[in-house]
Amino acid sequence: MSITRRQFLGMTGAAGAAGLVGSSVAQAQEHFTGWPDRYGVLTDLTLCIGCRKCEEACARVNDLPPPEPSPEDKSVFDEIRRTDAQSYTVVNRFPNPDPDKPPVYVKKQCMHCNEPACASACLVSAFSKTPEGAVTYNASVCIGCRYCLMACPFYIPAYEYDKALKPRVMKCTMCHDRVKEEGKLPGCVEVCPVQALTFGKRSDLIRLARERIIRNPDKYIDHIYGEHEVGGTSWMYITGVPFEQLGFNMDLGITPYPEFTRGFLSSVPLVLTLWPVFFTGVYLFSRRRNEIAKEEGDSSHEEEAKS
Amino acid sequence: MSKKILLVTVLLSAIILFVGATAHSAPENKTITSGPFSGITCNDCHTCETPTITDPCLQACPRPRIGYEKVAPDTIIIDLLENLYVPVSFSHKMHMHMGETDKDCGTCHHHTPPGHGYPVCQECHTIEPSVESPIQPTLKGAYHQNCMACHMEWSHDKKCVVCHAKKGEEVAVEHHYPGVEEPMKMVWPSEEFDKGTKVTFFHQNHVELYGLACTKCHQGESCRNCHDKGEPRFKFHRDADAFHDMCNQCHGKRSCEWCHRTEEIAAFTHATWPLNCYHKPLSCAKCHKTKGKFKGLSRNCNTCHSDWSTANFNHAKITGVGLDEIHLEMDCGDCHMDRNFARKPTCDACHDDSRAYPASKPGP
Structure with missing residues (x-):
């Protein structure tokens, strides 16, 4: 049965019959392991030189304002930045624990989770995990609740608070349209002069990352960030410096975030459909019992009065 | 009789074993007949009998007997990716010599297949990225990965003009490393x-x-x-x-x-x-x-310069003291008593008028 988790979640909202819902839960959890040929990006932090060309290219291809300050200005690295409504990606600098070695630059953007928390938190299905791997956003249905901002384990989506009309949630799209319709690479990947970013099928990228780690055990930490974190992400990282020293959150676990709420959320329709029927039944039953008791009481009073 | 046969058999088997042993170690001296390394033998590069991929036991680079100097190019003009910037003139020879202080030629020419001469970058790295097999970086990525690793180390800079001159702008390339x-x-x-x-x-x-x-x-x-x-x-x-x-x-x-x-x-x-x-x-x-401890030498010039004679010795140039025609015609021993050149001659050995060097000179 080819049913996706997204379709399933939609179905559960509309489903009325409890039995059908229960069997769908079991099947969806058992069979869905993600789109087989989904794409991803591997960031090799040992190669990144911090030129911020990716920020520039990202702004260009997504019609965002050019990065401020300009890539020539190194003062930008004095503080750790986050993605915001005007930048889908930012590069931060972290000192190398070995003072003889150059600092480490870390590009930050949407990780495009295999099972996105933003999508599961969204009330109106504005987010979707595409077969190409990207997690995309549909502004036309968004109601602006910003649950996605709170749900994201990487604190990535940003909101256009300064727009009075039609504010949007802003986040990296992995250049979904460029990749799917124009057959191009994502803007940042295309421009990276040292190819610290590699675009390809996620399964190929994991192989590539493993090969690099095996070939250079002294150069790399034996960990692919994003292979298993929060159930796996399309954007992955390898590094020579421990991830925890580069601002990566290491206690996210490997359970997909939607998993935490699935039990509760899937019981909501059951509760909504069964509880009214059940309690109405209980109510009707007890009312009927009271009526009978009352009638019996009345008749016995009459009998007592008569006697 | 049987003893003789036994002796001959033993001798023969010893010879066969010896020949066998030499034949076995022969492959290491096999001469390569084709490719850029033709004419050299295996042990010109490898120090052990059976080099493997994990332990190729290579001699330090450059390996003079191979004649890299003849095979390897001096300068490479990288113009395959010419776009915004003018082609890069890469001083291959200079980097080869730098490779001496680093590990090997393999720092740049990595993944060289066995029996293959050092490949050029574009033999494996394509210009266009391949989404279907992203294992290898593109040519641009490969060049930059190779160059930037060292160039950023000493320059602490990542400006493009450190290596590239922009088209139409006559900006000097700043890639000269600090002395x-x-x-x-x-x-x-x-x-x-x-x-x-x-x-x-x-x-x-x-x-x-x-x-x-x-x-x-x-x-x-x-x-x-x-x-x-x-x-x-x-x-x-x-x-x-x-x-x-x-x-x-x-x-x-x-x-x-x-x-x-x-x-x-x-x-x-x-x-x-x-x-x-x-x-x-x-x-x-x-x-x-003499090898070992340096011994004191005689201070006499003739100890080393035995070929110097009155005819070929440029007195003015080598000693800084010019000689006029009269002094030039004299024999060395006339002034340098007993031909002891370590001791400086004095004027009064010949001249009685108490003249002395440097007030009086034997020439211009």
């Missing part, structure tokens, strides 16, 4: 050795006076250890064993106390016989020919 400020003297503490707690090392003397090549001590090091636009320079983290191995290449027969002294020592200056401009650039062994 090496060589230390004159280094004093290392050696507290764990009671008899001498100081090791004085004269770096400049080892390079200039004793003519040691940098690679004799510095191998497999980062460029930044010597060339760095920022401070501090000279980051050599070596343990005691590494230091001992390095010094013992030449000073192996010395006692511990020869290096480990209680006080700093003065530099060797060749002060007993100051070197003139002709002798200064020479290596020690040019004059001190």
Whole structure:
């Protein structure tokens, strides 16, 4: 049965019959392991030189304002930045624990989770995990609740608070349209002069990352960030410096975030459909019992009065 | 009779075994007949009998007998990716020599298949990225990964114009790395050795006076250890064993106390016989020919310059004292008594009028 988790979640909202819902839960959890040929990006932090060309290219291809300050200005690295409504990606600098070695630059953007928390938190299905791997956003249905901002384990989506009309949630799209319709690479990947970013099928990228780690055990930490974190992400990282020293959150676990709420959320329709029927039944039953008791009481009073 | 047969059999089998053994070790001397390495044998590069991918047991690079100097290009113009910037002129030969201090030619020419000459980059790295098989970086990525790793180390910069000149803009390429400020003297503490707690090392003397090549001590090091636009320079983290191995290449027969002294020592200056401009650039062994301890030589010029004669010796140029026609015609021994050139001649040996050098000169 080819049913996706997204379709399933939609179905559960509309489903009325409890039995059908229960069997769908079991099947969806058992069979869905993600789109087989989904794409991803591997960031090799040992190669990144911090030129911020990716920020520039990202702004260009997504019609965002050019990065401020300009890539020539190194003062930008004095503080750790986050993605915001005007930048889908930012590069931060972290000192190398070995003072003889150059600092480490870390590009930050949407990780495009295999099972996105933003999508599961969204009330109106504005987010979707595409077969190409990207997690995309549909502004036309968004109601602006910003649950996605709170749900994201990487604190990535940003909101256009300064727009009075039609504010949007802003986040990296992995250049979904460029990749799917124009057959191009994502803007940042295309421009990276040292190819610290590699675009390809996620399964190929994991192989590539493993090969690099095996070939250079002294150069790399034996960990692919994003292979298993929060159930796996399309954007992955390898590094020579421990991830925890580069601002990566290491206690996210490997359970997909939607998993935490699935039990509760899937019981909501059951509760909504069964509880009214059940309690109405209980109510009707007890009312009927009271009526009978009352009638019996009345008749016995009459009998007592008569006697 | 049977003894004879036995003896012959034993001898024959010994010969067969010997021939077999030599035939077995022969492959290492097999001569390569094609490709850029044709004409060389296996053990021109490999030091062991059976090189493997994990342990190719290669000699340090460049390997002179291979004749890389002839095979490898001096300069490569990289124009395959010409777009915004003018083609890059890559000084291959210079980088080859830099490779001496680093690990190998393999730093750039990695993944060389066995029996294959060093491949050019575009043999494996394509210009266009392949989404279907992203294992190899594109040509642009490969070039930048190779170059930037070292170039950023010493420049601490990632501006494109550090290597590239932009089209239409005559901007000088800034890729000249900072020169090496060589230390004159280094004093290392050696507290764990009671008899001498100081090791004085004269770096400049080892390079200039004793003519040691940098690679004799510095191998497999980062460029930044010597060339760095920022401070501090000279980051050599070596343990005691590494230091001992390095010094013992030449000073192996010395006692511990020869290096480990209680006080700093003065530099060797060749002060007993100051070197003139002709002798200064020479290596020690040019004059001190006997191997082992350098022995004092006779100060007589003829000891080394036995071919000098009245006819071919340019007195003015070499000694700085010109001779006029009268003095030129005389024999060397007329002034230099007993042909002892170490002792300076005086005028009064011939002239009675109490004239003396330098007020009076034997020429212009």
